[in-house]
Amino acid sequence: VGQQRAPGQRAGLTRARVLEAARELLAERGLEAVSMRGLAARLEVTPNALYSHVANKTALIDDVLDDVLAEVRAPDPETAEPAAGLHALMSSTYEVLLAHPDLVPLYLARRGARGPEAQQLGAVMLALLARVEITGARAREALRVLIVYTIGFAAFAVRPPLEIGPAVGPPGEELAANFERGLRWLLAGIGVPD
Amino acid sequence: VGQQRAPGQRAGLTRARVLEAARELLAERGLEAVSMRGLAARLEVTPNALYSHVANKTALIDDVLDDVLAEVRAPDPETAEPAAGLHALMSSTYEVLLAHPDLVPLYLARRGARGPEAQQLGAVMLALLARVEITGARAREALRVLIVYTIGFAAFAVRPPLEIGPAVGPPGEELAANFERGLRWLLAGIGVPD
DNA sequence: ACCTGAACACCGTTCAAGT
């Protein structure tokens, strides 16, 4: 809306600026505001200008999802107690997801993220598991269970849950306690000694 | 496309026929084909005609999601062994979800279903838990953990998973085994004796 | 290389008719 440039005039756009605007738009006006056209309006360019910096909307959202994971506090995989470290990492992930409720359905739909931040967290988890002799297929299984559980639970927490059967929506603290409890059961099952 | 009716002429539409067409469209051409306009085209009416039978697209999809749950084989809550019954119910749900891969992201985004079929399954789960003295808040917690876990795992299985860290996509059988294993851990943690 | 103009092929939904 209101672009004052003639064709050929540069707007000073860059990939980083586009991603930054996407994060701001998300934080200020929610996921539905993050359209290519809405983003373009905020950057004061025409919608198609964005395609010089991102391949498409999917790629843009993928980058935003990975960026957010940088907020997760990962323990030092060399020194942390494995069970406590995994617990802390998943708890921090849970909190970060709750801080970005609009994104949770997207993490679900795409089953996580695939960028460098996600890779980094995965590496920390694998390193912690390796220190209690859990490697290979067994480690990948553990990763999968923990990630699915965490994202799934976050999805449950971000809004009034479905409540199959008769029930009232539990408060956030109760859900957080639920999350911690189930997480301990899973870690015990996986075989990480407490 | 090609409606041959003058205003006032009826098309013989009914809510049930609209839902049926939505299910067919989903099965034949996938989720993205299930738009109000695409649905109208298949029923040979104009898009707005649908609004005489469903409130909006969200309500329509909600009904489709609940309908699918009718395929889940629920055990008899009076006679089934509680742990085995819960295990069987969740496994059947997992299979039904895998049979409708396009819907899984929607179950995730809406955190389940809320219709009569979902209510029915929830009632069976609560009855099984009650038989091992798990009731009230503790039962709701168990329900939540089991449902989140099952939908989350199904989401993971429906497509090449994200694979945080270095890994190859596991085959369906391996994932199914993963699902069963994690489910047993959760049931043990919930306190349902095996 | 980076942007605009214009267009294509879609969406969900609403409002005012007609019978």
Add this chain to the structure above:
DNA sequence: ACCTGAACACCGTTCAAGT
């Protein structure tokens, strides 16, 4: 009550320019 016509306010994306 159930449908059409027409429109509103959007989408993501592509193609052909301009500098």
